Amino acid sequence: MTADTPLNATDNRHPLRDQLQQLWRNKTAVTGLVIVIVFILTALLAPLLSPHNPVATSLHDQLKPPVWHAGGAWKNILGTDDLGRDILSRLIFGARVSLLVAVASVGLAFVVGTLLGAVAGFYRGFRDGVIMRVMDIILAFPYILLPIVVVACLGPSLRNAMIAIAITYVPRFARIVRGSVLEECTKDYVTAARAVGARDWRILLIAILPNCLGPLIVQTTLSFASAILDAAALSFLGLSGQPPTPEWGAMIANSRVLILQASWVMIFPGVAILLAVLGFNLFGDGLRDALAPRLRD
Amino acid sequence: MAPPNLLEIRHLQTHFFVRGKVAKAVDDVSLAIAPGQTLGLVGESGCGKSVTAHAILQLIPVPPGRIVGGQILFEGTDLLRLSQARMRKIRGNRISMIFQEPMTSLNPVCTVGEQVAEVIRLHQGLSRSDAAARVVEMFQLVGIPAATSRLREYPHQMSGGMRQRVMIAMALACTPRLMIADEPTSALDVTIQAQILDLMNTLITETGASTLFITHDLGVIAEMAQHVAVMYAGKVVEYTDVRTLFAGPRHPYTIGLMRSIPVVGGRSRGRRLSTIPGTAPSLFNLPPGCMFSDRCPDAFADCRQVAPQLVPVGPNHIARCLKYA
Numbered sequence: 001m002t003a004d005t006p007l008n009a010t011d012n013r014h015p016l017r018d019q020l021q022q023l024w025r026n027k028t029a030v031t032g033l034v035i036v037i038v039f040i041l042t043a044l045l046a047p048l049l050s051p052h053n054p055v056a057t058s059l060h061d062q063l064k065p066p067v068w069h070a071g072g073a074w075k076n077i078l079g080t081d082d083l084g085r086d087i088l089s090r091l092i093f094g095a096r097v098s099l100l101v102a103v104a105s106v107g108l109a110f111v112v113g114t115l116l117g118a119v120a121g122f123y124r125g126f127r128d129g130v131i132m133r134v135m136d137i138i139l140a141f142p143y144i145l146l147p148i149v150v151v152a153c154l155g156p157s158l159r160n161a162m163i164a165i166a167i168t169y170v171p172r173f174a175r176i177v178r179g180s181v182l183e184e185c186t187k188d189y190v191t192a193a194r195a196v197g198a199r200d201w202r203i204l205l206i207a208i209l210p211n212c213l214g215p216l217i218v219q220t221t222l223s224f225a226s227a228i229l230d231a232a233a234l235s236f237l238g239l240s241g242q243p244p245t246p247e248w249g250a251m252i253a254n255s256r257v258l259i260l261q262a263s264w265v266m267i268f269p270g271v272a273i274l275l276a277v278l279g280f281n282l283f284g285d286g287l288r289d290a291l292a293p294r295l296r297d
Numbered sequence: 298m299a300p301p302n303l304l305e306i307r308h309l310q311t312h313f314f315v316r317g318k319v320a321k322a323v324d325d326v327s328l329a330i331a332p333g334q335t336l337g338l339v340g341e342s343g344c345g346k347s348v349t350a351h352a353i354l355q356l357i358p359v360p361p362g363r364i365v366g367g368q369i370l371f372e373g374t375d376l377l378r379l380s381q382a383r384m385r386k387i388r389g390n391r392i393s394m395i396f397q398e399p400m401t402s403l404n405p406v407c408t409v410g411e412q413v414a415e416v417i418r419l420h421q422g423l424s425r426s427d428a429a430a431r432v433v434e435m436f437q438l439v440g441i442p443a444a445t446s447r448l449r450e451y452p453h454q455m456s457g458g459m460r461q462r463v464m465i466a467m468a469l470a471c472t473p474r475l476m477i478a479d480e481p482t483s484a485l486d487v488t489i490q491a492q493i494l495d496l497m498n499t500l501i502t503e504t505g506a507s508t509l510f511i512t513h514d515l516g517v518i519a520e521m522a523q524h525v526a527v528m529y530a531g532k533v534v535e536y537t538d539v540r541t542l543f544a545g546p547r548h549p550y551t552i553g554l555m556r557s558i559p560v561v562g563g564r565s566r567g568r569r570l571s572t573i574p575g576t577a578p579s580l581f582n583l584p585p586g587c588m589f590s591d592r593c594p595d596a597f598a599d600c601r602q603v604a605p606q607l608v609p610v611g612p613n614h615i616a617r618c619l620k621y622a
Contacts, residue, residue, distance in 0.1 A: 125360075188402035191356055195396075196389030196416045196467065206415075210406045 019290045029286020035279025042092055043099040050089035051077070055244040058084035063262045079264045081255060087265065090246040091272050097247050098276060101158065101231040101240075102224045105165035110220055112166070113173025114209070120174065121181030122204050132178065135171035143168075144233055151239040158247075161240035165230050169223055176219050180212035214291035221287055225280035232273050248273050301373070302329040303507045304353070304475055309367035311345075311352045313580075314360065320580035322348040322362070324531040328509075330475070330524075335501065335508040337522030337539070339515060339554070341577060345531040346511045347397075350477045353509070354388050371475065390420040393468035397480040399460035403452040409463045410436075410448025413470055420471045435466040440496060458489035462496070469500060476501070477509045482517065494520055515558060519543060527551050530577055530588035533607065537614035548616040549593045587619065595620060 023029055042049060061084040065072045072079065078087040116135070120128040138146065150164035184190060185208065193207045232249030234240040241247045243254075248269040255265035311323040323345045330336045338346045351357050352364055353376065369376040371392065376384065396402040404412060413435060414428040423431065429448075436444035439462040452460055461481060468476055478497065482490040494517065501508055510521050518525055518539065525542050527535040527550065535548040546552045553573040575592040578584055584591065590600040600619055607615045608622050 188396050188398050189404045191351075192394070192396055192402045192464075192467075193404070194356055194388070195354055195394040197385040197387070197419060198389075198415075199385065206407075207404050211404070213406075 023286050023290040026286045026289060028282050029289070032279045032282025032284070032286060035275055036283050039095055039276050039279060040099060043095040046092045046096045050086075050092040051075075052086035052089040054085065054089040054093040054246040056085065060084065063258070063265070065262070066264050069264075078268050079262070081251070081265045082258060082262075085244075087251075087268055090251060091248070091268060093246040094248045094251065094269065094272065095276070097158070097241060097245060098228045098231060098273075101162050101165065102227040105162040105227050105231070106169060106220060106223045108162070108166035109169035109223070110173055110216075113170040114177045114216065116170065117174035117177030117179075118181050118204055118209060118212075121178035122185065122200070122208070124182075128178070131174065135174050138168065138171050141168075144230065147230060147234055148237065148239060151234060156239045156242065158241035158245065161231060161234045164234070164239075165227050168230075169227070172219060172223070173216070176215050177209075177212055180215055181208055184208045184211050218284055218288040218291055221280055221284035225277045225284065228273065228276050228280070302370075303332045303372060304328075304330045304509070305368075305370040306349070306353070307368040307370065309349065309352060309369065310365040311348050311357060311362060312365050313362045315581075318581045321531050321583065322580060323352060325367075326528070326531075326533055328526055328533070328536075330507045330509060332474075332507055333505050334524065335510055335522040337518035337525040338509060338511045338528060339513065339518055339525060340528035341513055343577060343580070344528045346528050347479055349528075350394070350479050350509060350511055353477060354392060354394060355384060356394075386420070389416050389468075389473075390471045391473055392475045392477065393471070393473040394477040394479065395461075395464050395468045395481045398484050399457050399464055400452075400484065402464060403460055405452055408449050408451055409455065409460075410450075413448070413463065413467045416467050417470050431470065432466075435470050436463075438469070438500070439463075439466045440492075441466070456489075457485050458493065461485060461489075461493055465493075465497065465500070469504060469506075472504060473506055475507045475509065477511070479511045480513070481510075483512065483514070490517075497521070515554060527554070530583065531580060532588060532617060534589070534618070535614075535616045536607070537611070541611065541614050545611075547610045547614065547621065548589075548618050549595050549620075550589050551616075553592075553594075587617075 058080070061076060061080045063082055064076050064080040066079045067074055067077050069079075076086050076088070078091070080086055081090070116131050120131040141149075146168050147161070147164035150167055151160050154160040154163065190203060190207060193203045198207070231240060232247075232252070235247040235249035236253045238250070238253065241250065243250070251269040252266050255262070258265050306326060306328045309323055309326045310321070313320040313322055326345070326349055328336060328338075328349075338349065340346045348357065348362075353369055355364070355376065357364065364377060367377075371387070376387065379387070403409060410429070410432050413432045414425075417423055417428045417431050418425070432448055433444050436448060441447055441459060441462050447455075447459075455463070464481075481497070482493050485493060498521065508521070510518070512518060522539055524538050525536070526533050527548065529550050535542070535546065535551045542551065546555050550573070556571040557573065559570050573592055578588060578591065584601065586599070586601040586603055587593070587596070587605050590596045593600065597619075603619060605617045605619045605622060607617045610616045610621045
C-alpha cells in the first residue's frame with residue numbers, strides 16, 4: 001500500500017510549510033519581513049533604544065541639524081525639532097504609536113469583519129443581504145473621508161482614530177471571508193461535517209474558517225501597511241493623538257512651516273512612514289504569492 | 298416483511314426551486330431497509346439517488362432545495378419532524394454517510410486522526426486520549442497500515458483508497474445503525490474499488506448495520522446488496538431483490554441497463570455493446586406520460602400520455618411500466 005502514497009509516510013508536514021518555504025525564497029518578501037521585524041522590535045524596545053525622552057523640550061537645542069550637517073552633534077543624531085525635542089527618540093516612540101494603532105485597528109476590523117463575512121457567506125439569504133449592503137455603504141464613502149467623519153463625531157484622540165480606521169477596514173475583511181466561505185461551503189467536507197452531526201458554529205469555526213486563512217493573512221498584512229498610513233494621515237490632520245504624543249503624521253504636520261529652514265524635521269518622519277508601509281507591503285505581497293496565488297493580478 | 302424496517306421512506310418528494318421553475322429531483326419515492334440488510338439504489342447521474350440519500354440526513358441545501366412531502370421513518374420516528382438538535386444527535390451517530398469523493402470530503406487543514414476523533418468526541422463524550430485510542434482501533438479495523446503514525450497525516454498525504462478508508466472509519470466510529478454510502482467507490486481505481494467493497498462487506502456483516510448503497514454500477518449492486526431500487530428521473534421504476542432483478546428485469550429501463558453491461562467473450566463476441574438511445578429528460582421539463590417513453594424500445598401511444606404507477610410484476614417485485622398495468 002505504501003507504493004501508491006505520493007509522499008513519504010513519515011513526512012508529517014502541514015500544508016502551510018511548503019508555502020512558507022516558497023516565501024523564504026522570495027527575496028523582496030524577506031526584505032519586507034526584515035523591515036517589519038526591525039519596526040516591531042523598535043516599537044517594543046523603544047525605552048531602551050531611544051537616547052532621549054521623546055517629549056522633553058530643550059530651549060537651547062532648537063532645530064539642531066543631523067549629525068552629518070555642519071553644526072550637528074552626536075547628542076541629537078537626527079537633529080531636533082522646533083521645541084528642541086530629539087527627533088530620533090520621537091521616531092522610535094512614534095513606531096510604538098504606529099504599531100499600536102495598526103494592531104488595534106486591524107485587529108478589531110479582522111475580528112468584526114471575519115465574523116460578519118462568515119455569517120453572511122454561511123447563512124446567505126437575508127443576513128447576507130443586510131450585512132453586505134452595510135459593507136457596501138461603508139465602501140461608498142471616499143477613502144479618508146469616513147475616518148474623518150467618525151473622528152469628528154467621536155472627538156480627536158488616539159483611541160477614536162483606531163476605531164475610525166477599524167470601521168473603514170471591516171468591509172475588506174468581510175468581503176474576503178464571505179467569498180472564501182461561499183466557496184468552501186460547496187465542498188464535500190462541509191457536507192461531511194454536517195453529516196457527522198456538527199453544529200453550525202462548529203462547522204464554521206473548525207471546518208471552514210481555517211481553510212479561508214490564506215487570503216485573510218494576506219489581507220491583514222497589507223492592511224497593517226495602510227493602517228499605518230491612514231493613522232499618519234489622521235494625525236497629520238490633527239485628528240489622532242494630541243500633542244505631545246510622538247506620532248509620525250503629527251510630526252510632519254507640525255514641521256510643515258519649517259521645510260525650507262529645517263527640512264530634516266519633516267523628512268525623517270516621512271522616511272519612517274515610508275519604510276514601515278513599504279516593509280508591510282513587500283511582506284504582504286510575498287505572502288500573497290505564497291498563500292493565495294489566485295489573488296494575484 | 299415480518300421484521301419492522303429500520304428505515305422506511307414513504308412518498309418522499311424533494312424539489313429544487315430554481316429561477317421560478319421546479320425540478321422534481323425526488324418524486325414520490327418509497328423505500329424500506331430491514332435491519333442488517335443492504336438496499337442498492339441504482340440509476341444514472343441526476344436521477345435523484347444522491348438527493349434521496351441527502352434528504353434522509355436533511356443535508357439538502359435549503360434554498361434552493363426543499364423536502365416537500367413524505368415521511369422518513371427511522372426506527373419508527375419521522376426524521377422530518379425532529380428538531381435540529383435531535384437531528385444532529387442522529388447524524389454521524391445513528392446514521393452515518395460515506396461520500397463519493399474521498400479527495401474533497403476530508404478537511405484539508407486537519408489531520409485525519411483529528412477528524413475521526415472529532416466525530417467520536419462529538420457523540421460519545423470521550424476524553425481526548427480515549428477518543429485517540431478509539432481512532433487507532435478504527436484505523437486498524439478499516440485496514441490502514443501503521444495506524445498510529447498515519448493518523449497524524451493530512452488528507453493530501455494519503456492515496457484515494459486510504460482516504461476512503463478514513464471516511465469509512467469515520468462513518469463507523471459511533472457504530473451507526475444505518476450507513477448511507479453515496480457512490481463510495483466511483484472515484485477509485487478498479488483494484489482499490491474491489492478492496493473497499495470487500496472491506497465494506499466485512500464491516501457491514503460484523504457491525505450488523507443496515508446500508509443504503511448508492512451506485513450507478515450494477516456489478517457493485519450484485520456484490521453488495523440484497524434488495525435493489527432502480528431510479529429514473531426522480532422516480533423508482535423497479536424495486537425488488539437482487540436475484541429477481543438479475544434473473545428477470547421487467548422495466549424496459551432496467552433491461553436496457555443490463556444489456557449495456559459489457560460481457561467479455563462468449564455469445565457477445567463481435568457484437569456492438571448495446572446502449573440506451575437518447576438522454577434522461579430535464580427535471581425542469583418532464584414529459585406528461587412515462588419519463589422513459591422517449592427512449593423506450595417498447596413504448597406505445599399511451600406511454601406518452603399516461604403516467605404509469607408502480608404495479609406488482611411478481612412476488613416482491615414492482616415496476617413502473619404500462620406494459621404490466
